[in-house]
Amino acid sequence: MEQRLLETWPETAALDPGLLRFATSLAVPALNEHCAMCHGAGMHGDKAHGAPDLTDKEWLFGDGRVVDIEQTINHGIRSGDHRDQDLASMPGFLRAEPYSRYHIASLSRAEVADLAAFILRLNGHESADSPAASRGAALFNRALCYDCHTESAQGDPSIGAPSLLPHAWLFGGSREALVDTISYGRAGICPAWVGRLSPVTIRSIAIYLRSQSEKS
Amino acid sequence: MNPSSRVAMPWFESGHISLALWGAGAILGLLAAGFALFTAKGTATSAVPAEYIAVVNQRPLYVSDYLDALKTQFNVTIENATSEQRRKVLDDMIREELFVQRGLELDEPGIDPDVRNALVAAVQAQIAVDATSQIPNDAELTAFYREHLERYSSIGYLTIEDLVRRTDAARAADEASIVAAAAALRAGQPLAAVKTQFGLEESGAAVGEQVYFAAKLHLGERLFTAAVGLKAGQVADPVKGEDGRLHLLYMVANNPPQPRTFALARNEVYGDYRQELLRRIRDREFKYLKDKADIRINRAYQP
Numbered sequence: 001m002e003q004r005l006l007e008t009w010p011e012t013a014a015l016d017p018g019l020l021r022f023a024t025s026l027a028v029p030a031l032n033e034h035c036a037m038c039h040g041a042g043m044h045g046d047k048a049h050g051a052p053d054l055t056d057k058e059w060l061f062g063d064g065r066v067v068d069i070e071q072t073i074n075h076g077i078r079s080g081d082h083r084d085q086d087l088a089s090m091p092g093f094l095r096a097e098p099y100s101r102y103h104i105a106s107l108s109r110a111e112v113a114d115l116a117a118f119i120l121r122l123n124g125h126e127s128a129d130s131p132a133a134s135r136g137a138a139l140f141n142r143a144l145c146y147d148c149h150t151e152s153a154q155g156d157p158s159i160g161a162p163s164l165l166p167h168a169w170l171f172g173g174s175r176e177a178l179v180d181t182i183s184y185g186r187a188g189i190c191p192a193w194v195g196r197l198s199p200v201t202i203r204s205i206a207i208y209l210r211s212q213s214e215k216s
Numbered sequence: 217m218n219p220s221s222r223v224a225m226p227w228f229e230s231g232h233i234s235l236a237l238w239g240a241g242a243i244l245g246l247l248a249a250g251f252a253l254f255t256a257k258g259t260a261t262s263a264v265p266a267e268y269i270a271v272v273n274q275r276p277l278y279v280s281d282y283l284d285a286l287k288t289q290f291n292v293t294i295e296n297a298t299s300e301q302r303r304k305v306l307d308d309m310i311r312e313e314l315f316v317q318r319g320l321e322l323d324e325p326g327i328d329p330d331v332r333n334a335l336v337a338a339v340q341a342q343i344a345v346d347a348t349s350q351i352p353n354d355a356e357l358t359a360f361y362r363e364h365l366e367r368y369s370s371i372g373y374l375t376i377e378d379l380v381r382r383t384d385a386a387r388a389a390d391e392a393s394i395v396a397a398a399a400a401l402r403a404g405q406p407l408a409a410v411k412t413q414f415g416l417e418e419s420g421a422a423v424g425e426q427v428y429f430a431a432k433l434h435l436g437e438r439l440f441t442a443a444v445g446l447k448a449g450q451v452a453d454p455v456k457g458e459d460g461r462l463h464l465l466y467m468v469a470n471n472p473p474q475p476r477t478f479a480l481a482r483n484e485v486y487g488d489y490r491q492e493l494l495r496r497i498r499d500r501e502f503k504y505l506k507d508k509a510d511i512r513i514n515r516a517y518q519p
Contacts, residue, residue: 006266006279009294037351050483067283067293074280080344080494083284094371096429109373109427171483180480183371187487191349199267199280 002200005207010066014207027208030201034193043212050171050188055212058168061085061160064213070206076192077160084192087159088148092185099185104144107182115139116178122153123166123173269306272313282309343501347494352486360492361478361485368481369473372428376443377407377466378435379416380457394454394462401451401466416464419457428473439463446470 001022005013013019031043038051045053052060061077062068075083091098093107093115107115118136120126126133140146140153148161155163162170171177171186193202268276285305286297294302324331352360361368381394397414401407411417422434432440436458446452446467457463478485 003266011293011295037353048479048482049486065293067287070280071284076345076348079348080341082338082341094427096433106427106430108425109371110425177480180476184476184481184484186483188483189348189486189490191351192345193349194280196349199278 005203006200010070010203010207013203014066014210020207020211023204023207024211026201026204030197030205031208034197035205038190043209045168045170047170047172050186052170053168054209056168056216057213058163059157059213060162060170062157064210066203066206066210069209070202072190073197073202073205074192074194077190078187079190079192081192081194085160088161089187090181090185092183093143094183095185107139107143109183111135111139111143112179112182115143115145115182116175119153119164119178120173120175122164125173125175270310272310273317275313275317277309277313282306285309339501340498343497344494347490347497350493352489352493357482357485357489358478360489361481364488365475366473367488368476368478368484370476372444372471372473373425374428374431374443374470375425375468376422376431376435376446376470377468378419378421378439378443379411379464379466380419380461382415382417391454391462394464398451398454398464401464407466419461419463425469439465443467444470444472 001019005019005022008016008019013023031039032041035043035054038046038049039054040046040051043054045051052058057064059068061072071083072085075081075085077085078089079086088101089099091104093104093112094109096106098104098106114132114136116136117126117130117132118134118140121128121130121133121136141151146153148159149155149164150161153164155161169177170188171181197205264271265276267279269279269282270277282305283294285308286292286294286301289305289308290297290301292301297305319325319331325335379394379397381390393414394416397410397416400410400413405413421436421439422431426434428440428444431443435443439455439457442452442455443465446465448467448469450467452465452467454462454464
């Protein structure tokens with residue numbers, strides 16, 4: 001069965017009830033042993049850890065295909081593996097040097113508050129005519145936020161930039177959490193499991209998570 | 217049995233038969249080995265484990281790398297890839313593997329600085345992967361957070377009046393009057409009145425609310441050091457700035473850095489913890505390698 005699981009094209013394997021059952025039998029114990037510490041027992045994520053829900057339809061990296069999930073499990077996020085997901089991270093705009101990779105200008109506390117107000121407005125939690133949100137909208141371009149989150153603020157799964165529109169916030173979507181994120185930055189980490197878990201276990205986890213995502 | 221037939225075929229005796237079979241077996245074996253040796257092309261597709269796309273001189277090429285390469289090079293998945301795209305990616309991977317193997321045969325790591333740097337980077341990256349896979353629990357992270365509380369403080373910010381002698385008025389203050397102005401402010405006289413009375417104006421270096429690092433940048437080290445300990449409404453003793461002028465610093469509002477809660481800073485704590493762990497593992501790895509290595513240094517070049 002292991003051989004069949006590996007030989008079947010991953011997206012097809014996820015649709016085969018027999019293979020899915022087999023994948024589930026391998027994936028669940030492995031997830032409990034290795035992933036529950038950050039993602040929680042039911043893989044529903046943990047905002048305190050910035051660990052995403054792995055059972056919903058939102059995927060930070062890639063579009064949720066089995067091969068995308070497998071890529072992340074194999075090589076991790078900012079794991080140090082040479083194929084990891086590490087093209088960008090969230091700058092800390094209140095810091096003297098907000099970003100380590102290239103120069104970005106710092107923002108004042110008032111500007112950070114304006115940006116937070118703009119994001120809250122995108123999520124329907126700030127009035128449409130809020131002056132702070134309007135200033136934040138202008139800052140969104142000036143502070144280069146669009147460079148990662150895109151001009152429409154929908155995010156970019158190729159670099160793991162989350163959507164700023166209504167969605168499941170990784171670190172919480174309250175004003176306080178947003179201000180903290182913009183002020184001090186974020187850079188989540190996921191280990192690389194290639195070489196630590198067998199290829200069939202990794203494939204099984206990817207297939208199982210895909211199936212859970214489909215169900216949600 | 218006819219005795220004459222025994223004389224006609226002496227080789228048919230049992231000892232001779234076994235010798236002949238031995239010889240025939242050896243010849244067949246040599247033929248089979250020779251055939252396999254001289255006809256092998258190294259690209260057979262049989263007996264390749266499912267997780268490998270190919271095995272090149274006993275070195276596996278992973279399916280996952282093949283799929284990544286298809287996506288990176290052509291932005292296609294395997295179902296959508298044309299046979300040309302598949303062949304190109306597979307050929308590239310085999311070519312790379314063969315060249316790597318040849319590079320090792322030629323001892324490229326021993327002679328090429330770029331290869332050596334790449335190897336060092338690869339070993340360090342592998343150590344990083346090891347460090348990342350050791351996921352700390354919250355108790356370990358909290359202990360690290362407490363040890364390095366200053367790292368996880370909020371950014372301090374202040375609003376300050378940085379006053380100097382007026383340059384555009386007849387009644388520009390002298391040094392003595394700046395000292396007197398400080399005393400007047402401490403006595404509770406309003407700021408505006410003191411500015412007028414003693415001929416002072418804002419230097420313009422730090423206008424409005426400033427985060428600490430910006431205030432330090434704008435005021436200079438000496439003035440910032442004099443200012444940062446002041447509470448709102450307090451005045452520093454006049455201090456000579458890096459511009460050579462005497463400055464009177466009046467703190468309007470001062471919000472020093474406050475520790476951010478562990479919950480808010482957890483993500484940063486995790487990143488820093490990992491960096492620290494990484495540094496320790498790298499040091500340990502270096503020490504281990506050094507301890508077991510036979511290193512002899514030329515006396516003439518002893519540091």
